[in-house]
Amino acid sequence: xxxxxxxxxxxxxxxxxxxxxxxxxxxxxxxxxxxxxxxxxxxxxxxxxxxxxxxxxxxxxxxxxx
Amino acid sequence: xxxxxxxxxxxxxxxxxxxxxxxxxxxxxxxxxxxxxxxxxxxxxxxxxxxxxxxxxxxxxxxxxxxxxxxxxxxxxxxxxxxxxxxxxxxxxxxxxxxxxxxxxxxxxxxxxxxxxxxxxxxxxxxxxxxxxxxxxxxxxxxxxxxxxxxxxxxxxxxxxxxxxxxxxxxxxxxxxxxxxxxxxxxxxxxxxxxxxxxxxxxxxxxxxxxxxxxxxxxxxxxxxxxxxxxxxxxxxxxxxxxxxxxxxxxxxxxxxxxxxxxxxxxxxxxxxxxxxxxxxxxxxxxxxxxxxxxxxxxxxxxxxxxxxxxxxxxxxxxxxxxxxxxxxxxxxxxxxxxxxxxxxxxxxxxxxxxxxxxxxxxxxxxxxxxxxxxx
Amino acid sequence: xxxxxxxxxxxxxxxxxxxxxxxxxxxxxxxxxxxxxxxxxxxxxxxxxxxxxxxxxxxxxxxxxxxxxxxxxxxxxxxxxxxxxxxxxxxxxxxxxxxxxxxxxxxxxxxxxxxxxxxxxxxxxxxxxxxxxxxxxxxxxxxxxxxxxxxxxxxxxxxxxxxxxxxxxxxxxxxxxxxxxxxxxxxxxxxxxxxxxxxxxxxxxxxxxxxxxxxxxxxxxxxxxxxxxxxxxxxxxxxxxxxxxxxxxxxxxxxxxxxxxxxxxxxx
Numbered sequence: 001x002x003x004x005x006x007x008x009x010x011x012x013x014x015x016x017x018x019x020x021x022x023x024x025x026x027x028x029x030x031x032x033x034x035x036x037x038x039x040x041x042x043x044x045x046x047x048x049x050x051x052x053x054x055x056x057x058x059x060x061x062x063x064x065x066x
Numbered sequence: 067x068x069x070x071x072x073x074x075x076x077x078x079x080x081x082x083x084x085x086x087x088x089x090x091x092x093x094x095x096x097x098x099x100x101x102x103x104x105x106x107x108x109x110x111x112x113x114x115x116x117x118x119x120x121x122x123x124x125x126x127x128x129x130x131x132x133x134x135x136x137x138x139x140x141x142x143x144x145x146x147x148x149x150x151x152x153x154x155x156x157x158x159x160x161x162x163x164x165x166x167x168x169x170x171x172x173x174x175x176x177x178x179x180x181x182x183x184x185x186x187x188x189x190x191x192x193x194x195x196x197x198x199x200x201x202x203x204x205x206x207x208x209x210x211x212x213x214x215x216x217x218x219x220x221x222x223x224x225x226x227x228x229x230x231x232x233x234x235x236x237x238x239x240x241x242x243x244x245x246x247x248x249x250x251x252x253x254x255x256x257x258x259x260x261x262x263x264x265x266x267x268x269x270x271x272x273x274x275x276x277x278x279x280x281x282x283x284x285x286x287x288x289x290x291x292x293x294x295x296x297x298x299x300x301x302x303x304x305x306x307x308x309x310x311x312x313x314x315x316x317x318x319x320x321x322x323x324x325x326x327x328x329x330x331x332x333x334x335x336x337x338x339x340x341x342x343x344x345x346x347x348x349x350x351x352x353x354x355x356x357x358x359x360x361x362x363x364x365x366x367x368x369x370x371x372x373x374x375x376x377x378x379x380x381x382x383x384x385x386x387x388x389x390x391x392x393x394x395x396x397x398x399x400x401x402x403x404x405x406x407x408x409x410x411x412x413x414x415x416x417x418x419x420x421x422x423x424x425x426x427x428x429x430x431x432x433x434x435x436x437x438x439x440x441x442x
Numbered sequence: 443x444x445x446x447x448x449x450x451x452x453x454x455x456x457x458x459x460x461x462x463x464x465x466x467x468x469x470x471x472x473x474x475x476x477x478x479x480x481x482x483x484x485x486x487x488x489x490x491x492x493x494x495x496x497x498x499x500x501x502x503x504x505x506x507x508x509x510x511x512x513x514x515x516x517x518x519x520x521x522x523x524x525x526x527x528x529x530x531x532x533x534x535x536x537x538x539x540x541x542x543x544x545x546x547x548x549x550x551x552x553x554x555x556x557x558x559x560x561x562x563x564x565x566x567x568x569x570x571x572x573x574x575x576x577x578x579x580x581x582x583x584x585x586x587x588x589x590x591x592x593x594x595x596x597x598x599x600x601x602x603x604x605x606x607x608x609x610x611x612x613x614x615x616x617x618x619x620x621x622x623x624x625x626x627x628x629x630x631x632x633x634x635x636x637x638x639x640x641x642x643x644x645x646x647x648x649x650x651x652x653x654x655x656x657x658x659x660x661x662x663x664x665x666x667x668x669x670x671x672x673x674x675x676x677x678x679x680x681x682x683x684x685x686x687x688x689x690x691x692x693x694x695x696x697x698x699x700x701x702x703x704x705x706x707x708x709x710x
Contacts, residue, residue, distance in 0.1 A: 006495045031507070032496060033539040040539055058495060060536050062506045064477060065492020065520055066467030066607075066656035096689030099620065099649065121701040310627050313590045340705045371704030 004056045018046040021057065033060045069250045069265035074307045077102065077248075077299035086110035095119065100352040102299050108348035109295045117340065120347035124376040127354045135425045136417050137357070137379040138410070139187040139217070140180050143388045144168050144207055146398050148193030150260030152246070154291060154324060154331045156401045157193045159260065163399045166388050167192075167199045173207050177214055179391045183383055183410045186427040187217035189242065191401075194261050195223040205236055212237025216431045219284070223261065224271035230278035237431065241275035242284030243268060244320070247292035248300030252334075256291055272304075276312035281429075283308065283317055284359070289342065290324030290333030298345060302352060318379065320359040321345060325403065339368055343375075350376035362406040366416075369406050374422050382406075382413040451680070453651045455629050456544070456577030456598035458516070462487045463646060464676045465518075465631060467656025468509065471665060478508045480659050480669035481515070488516045490547050490654070492523070493537050518545035518579065525552045527566035534571050546571060547601070549581040557607045561588050565595070572596030581633050584615035589622045589630075599628050601654065604645065605635030608657050612641040616648065623649045639668075639675030646679025647687065 001012045003021075012021060018034050018041055034041040035058040041049050051057070080102040091113045094104035107113060108120065145167030148157045156163070168176065180188055188211055192199045204222055211218040219240030220233065230241065247253050250265055257263045272283040285304055287297040305317045323342055324333040337345075346358055360369060360377045362384040369380065385391055386400035408416070414424045452459045466486040471477035481489055491506060509515070519537025524530035527550065534546040548571065550564050551557040559581050565588065572578045577598045582588055584602035592600060602622055605611035612635060613619065623630055629651035636642055642653045655672055662668035 027496060031540070033536050035536065040535065042539075060493050060540065061496050062491045062517070062519065062537070062540050063494045064468035064471060064506065065522055066469045066490055066654075093686070093689045098687070098690075099624065117705075118700055118702050125701060310625050313625060340702075343702065343705055365706075367704050368706070371702070375701060 001051065001053050003051065003054070006058055010057075012051065016050055018049045018051065018057075021051060022046070022059075027059065031061055034058075035060065068254050071248070071250055072266075072269075075248065075269070075300055075303050077296060077303060080106050080299055081296060086112045088112055091116055095123065095351070102302055105302050105348055105352045106295065106299055108351060109298055109345065113344065113348075114340075117344050117347070120344060120351065121375055124347040124350040125374060127350050128374055128376055128378055131355045132357070132378040133423075134374070134421055135423045136373050136377070137187070137425045137428055138185070138382050138413070139189055139219075139379065140183070140185045141189045141191055141221075141361075141381055141384050141386065142173075142176055142180060142211075143191045143386060143390065143401065144173060144204070145192045145196075145199035146388050146401070147196045147198040148260070149196055150194045150262040151258035152260075152262060153256045153258055154246075154288065156399060165198075166398060167203070168207075168389060170206055170210060172389065174210050176389070176391045177211055181214050184426055185410075186215055187219070188215045189219040189221055189240070189381075191220075192222045201225065201229055205232060208233050208238045209236045212431065216427050216429060219282070221284070224264075224268050225274070227274040227278050230275045230280060234279045239280065239429075239431075240282040240284065240318075241272065241280050242286075242318075242320075243271045243275070244284075244286040244288060244322070245269060245300075245304070246288045248287065248297050248304070249292040252292040269304075272308060273312065276308060276315040280315055283312075283315055284320060285317060286320035286322060286359075288322050288324055289337040289345075290335055293335055294337050294341070294345065298348070302349070305353065305356065316357075318357040318359055319349060319353070320361065321349075322361060322363055322402075325363075339364075343368075343372065346372060346376040362404045363402055365405045366408060370416055370420065373417060373420060380413070383408070383410040451684070453629055455579070458577070460487045460652075462673075462676075463652040463680055464642070464673055465490065465633075465652055465654035466659065466669070467654065468506070469656055470660035474506075474508055476665050477660075478512070479666040481509065481512070483666045483673065484659070484669035485673045487514060488518055488545070490518045490520050490656070491537075491541065492520055493533050493540070494523075516545055517541040517543050518547050519543070520547040520549045520581075521567070522549045522551075524550050524567075525563075526550065526560075527563045527570070530563070530567040531570055534567070534576060538576070544575060545577045545579065547579045547581060551607075559583055559603070561585065565591055568592055568597050569595040572598075579631070584618040584622065586618060586621040586625065589626065593626065593628055597628065599631055599651070600626060601631045601633035603634040604632045604641065604653075607634040609635055610637030610658070611635055612637060613644055613648075616644075619645075619648060619650065639671045642672055643675040643679035643682070646676055647682045649683055652676070 003010045003012050037056050086107040090107040094107040097104050146157045147165050148159050152158050218238050221242040253265050275283050287301055323337055357378045358376050359379045361381050386402055388398045417424045452461050462485050464484050464486050465488045466481055466484050467490045468477055519541050521530035521533040524533050530550050548567050550560045552560050564580050568578045568580045579599045579601055580592050580597055581601045589600050605614035631652045632645040632650050633654040636655050636658050645653050659665050659668045
């Protein structure tokens, strides 16, 4: 399935949910916020939130900053 | 029941009974950001020997913020009907004196005379709200005044925000509401009956006027009614409170003084000239950019000396009687005794002699926003 | 003052009480260990963090993991990188998801060279975020009128710059800061431009409620030691402010011709 992750093309192997995508990418836990097609996905709905062909996924995290 | 003082006004943290020392006064005079503590020090007995130093500071600060100018305005008494029983006031409802109000054509005549004298700013005065001189009457008079004058102020009775808004639309740019005294106990005693007994209703009136968009609000205390040091710190806190919230409006302060014996009322806390002068200097030092006003209650020599020495604005040629400028006969007794009876040209000549330029117009009503301009 | 807590010289922002008056940024440190060490040495209770898209290698730049383990520290995401109000609002909402904190440092600087905050976009973002319930702390030019406008729309504090960000020019805006302080109803925190602890002390002496530093610590010779130095300076400045500074010299000398000769002696 073709997705756009953080602005770049990404070929998802088997991911059907947000949680599965994060696991596939090796990112887990609460440290990342997921934005699917410009909509923030709450932590609690990651597992049930399905992905479709062409979806845009953006993943954000906190970093050091002033 | 004695009204409760709101926390934002309460001066007690700065009036803890500790007498200010010589060193406290020196510190207050050279402090970067003088506040209530510094004001209290400058008004304490320890500051008395500093009066000349304070005068010099006051002159320098007045010159820096207002230049070598003095603004002039005239009061116009519209009515002396009143339902309040203020123990100190010549218009109190138990005083036997002729009551009248100017009919609008008479008010127009008086306004025309003031304009003739050169004024561009007028302060319209009434007593408490009565059926003779209520809100609608005042609104009509404001509209008449706004046709001729660039700045129209009122000193009447506390109103609602909506009423202040209507006056602003009609061309009123200033509201003066003196608390007289901030001491709730003394306030309650002296305001024997009538609507003015409502301490908090009066206290909150300036905020309502500012909320309604008035450009300036005048505050003050009537010196002689209560401990002047207490009232001064409250006045400063009241001004600061309003400035922090209603930051788009200006504040002016006045220092009317009850003469020792006036209208059958003996000043409870008499304030002499030297103390009044020190009060003005102290306020100039702690609030360098606030206009400070002086009326014709004071004698000519005192007014001449104080012009530019803290004071930046004065009334001139004043009549405190209804119809006093000759627009209606007969006139009534005045609200207070005018001590400086000199004419406007005489005042102007005096100011110029002292290197000060009399200013009649600080602002042009042509700049007023059309939406709050009425139909002129 | 209303904006001060009574008990132990705490200060209150958006209903939250803090005793430390030093806020720390977490950027520009060489490694996570130094950053955490500096945060601990500073005694800070509020640290700013930024928001970035996850990189290709998920483990890169994981400086915050250890920080999030620390107790008693509020994370305040900033909106750096936003060039207008809508980008800042989006960043703030994402930051809240990640930090679980209602605090947001609104920071909008469209010009990538001088990084001066855009007053118009900052106002707009602050207005909307405050209405959404954020504890809004705007990084802003030291402009007294903008300060009142931001206060009016519900900001929890004001964060005027001391001088250009990263410039180390200290309190170049002192005169404007004094005006802001004189009329503020909410805490004033000097953000940006500080280089040395003495400048932080001067800000507190002047009456500022707190300061925020980052580069001054991260880019110093020994960030952990410098963080401790800032903590001491901020404490000293605060105590000095409460104590009241000695008056400046001069000012009570008398001119030769008296101004008060007109006062009557026997008036009353």
